[in-house]
Amino acid sequence: MTTVPSASDDTVPSASDRAVPGASVTGVPALHVDEIRLRFGGVVALDGPSFSIEPGHIVGLIGPNGAGKTTLFNCISRLYQPDSGRITFGDTDLLSLTADGVADVGIARTFQNIGLFPTMTVVDNVLTGAYSRTRAGFVRTALGLPSSRTEERRERAEAWALLDSMNLAHVGREPAGNLPYGTLKRVELARALMQRPKLLMLDEPANGLIHEEVLELAETVRALRDERGFSVLLVEHHMAMVMSISDRVVVLNFGQKVTEGEPSEVAAHPEVVEAYLGGAA
Numbered sequence: 001m002t003t004v005p006s007a008s009d010d011t012v013p014s015a016s017d018r019a020v021p022g023a024s025v026t027g028v029p030a031l032h033v034d035e036i037r038l039r040f041g042g043v044v045a046l047d048g049p050s051f052s053i054e055p056g057h058i059v060g061l062i063g064p065n066g067a068g069k070t071t072l073f074n075c076i077s078r079l080y081q082p083d084s085g086r087i088t089f090g091d092t093d094l095l096s097l098t099a100d101g102v103a104d105v106g107i108a109r110t111f112q113n114i115g116l117f118p119t120m121t122v123v124d125n126v127l128t129g130a131y132s133r134t135r136a137g138f139v140r141t142a143l144g145l146p147s148s149r150t151e152e153r154r155e156r157a158e159a160w161a162l163l164d165s166m167n168l169a170h171v172g173r174e175p176a177g178n179l180p181y182g183t184l185k186r187v188e189l190a191r192a193l194m195q196r197p198k199l200l201m202l203d204e205p206a207n208g209l210i211h212e213e214v215l216e217l218a219e220t221v222r223a224l225r226d227e228r229g230f231s232v233l234l235v236e237h238h239m240a241m242v243m244s245i246s247d248r249v250v251v252l253n254f255g256q257k258v259t260e261g262e263p264s265e266v267a268a269h270p271e272v273v274e275a276y277l278g279g280a281a
């Protein structure tokens with residue numbers, strides 16, 4: 001493990017602070033998606049798929065271009081309102097919440113096109129992930145109250161420890177805009193993890209990465225899930241990544257669920273073989 005940098009504005013994490021990022025997430029509820037339908041004009045984007053993510057499971061969502069993966073992802077993260085159906089997270093009806101409300105119940109997401117602030121340092125970008133769970137703290141920070149300074153020190157220590165555990169501490173003080181794409185993808189993941197999510201939603205995290213980076217990312221996601229116990233929804237075209245880290249895989253096509261199961265079962269399904277191997281197997 002690398003040494004966490006220290007500077008006047010950055011607190012070296014104490015042993016107790018450093019324990020925070022490894023702390024398991026408690027009370028992770030199941031996500032249930034139930035017969036979701038959504039049309040865009042004449043296009044049926046989602047035609048009633050249902051599936052669940054059990055607490056602590058990694059679920060891969062796959063399917064050909066236009067299958068409805070992103071639309072479903074956006075319904076769960078509340079960027080889209082489905083025409084009908086239900087989505088629940090434990091006792092919470094997600095469809096009654098806004099996108100901010102979804103973050104408040106412990107759902108964090110990454111974006112296909114990285115949404116970091118290029119002129120801010122990596123550690124400050126990661127810290128922005130904390131603000132969605134400490135909105136009140138944000139107000140105190142603006143007012144400069146002492147409790148907020150303690151809180152900010154703790155958050156900063158947590159951000160450094162998170163970067164350290166993801167082998168990113170050495171770039172913590174670099175402006176994000178200076179870094180290669182593969183590193184930024186990992187920084188974006190760190191920012192989502194600063195929310196201490198119960199469900200982490202990853203939108204094509206392997207897109208644009210070289211093979212070694214994909215394997216490293218897959219290993220990181222799995223290790224963090226094992227350590228903390230959050231659930232993961234992974235929308236991804238990179239089959240090797242999906243099949244290697246998912247507990248279950250859900251396959252969509254034309255807005256409908258084709259099949260779901262463990263990776264080995266799904267990989268043997270005729271429509272999956274047809275779609276991904278061109279019927280060669």
Ligand SMILES: Nc1ncnc2c1ncn2[C@@H]1O[C@H](COP(=O)(O)OP(=O)(O)OP(=O)(O)O)[C@@H](O)[C@H]1O
Nearest residue numbers: 040043044045063064065066067068069070071072
């Ligand atoms: N905002 C939109 N307006 C109109 N049609 C849309 C919109 N978003 C998606 N669609 C259509 O809905 C269908 C499902 O698209 P979606 O992007 O969810 O598929 P996808 O499985 O994520 O595809 P890809 O793998 O290419 O990202 C497609 O026919 C798409 O053209």
